[in-house]
Amino acid sequence: MKTQLLTLLAAGITFATAPAAHAQAAADNWPAKPIRWIVPFPPGGAMDAIARTLGEKAGKALGQPFVIENKPGWGGFFGADFVAKAPADG
Secondary structure, three states: OHHHHHHHHHHHHHHHHHHHHHHHHHHOOOOOOOEEEEEOOOOOOHHHHHHHHHHHHHHHHHOOOEEEEEOOOHHHHHHHHHHHHOOOOO
């Protein structure tokens, strides 16, 4: 009885951790392409400078370049709208 319980417990742990191991293997390949970062304010401003500085550091850490795109207008609405309507990339 005790052996059966331990076997069931071991099988449950194995099946519970298998998806996490698969997700980790998929995450090892991320990001596989350059990352687009939309800044909803005009170039040359404080937000643009911050995004470019952080993008450079994050790009080095992740091994992919960050492409900063400025979509200014209407207090950030145009940039947010652009992101909301962008196709999903996974």
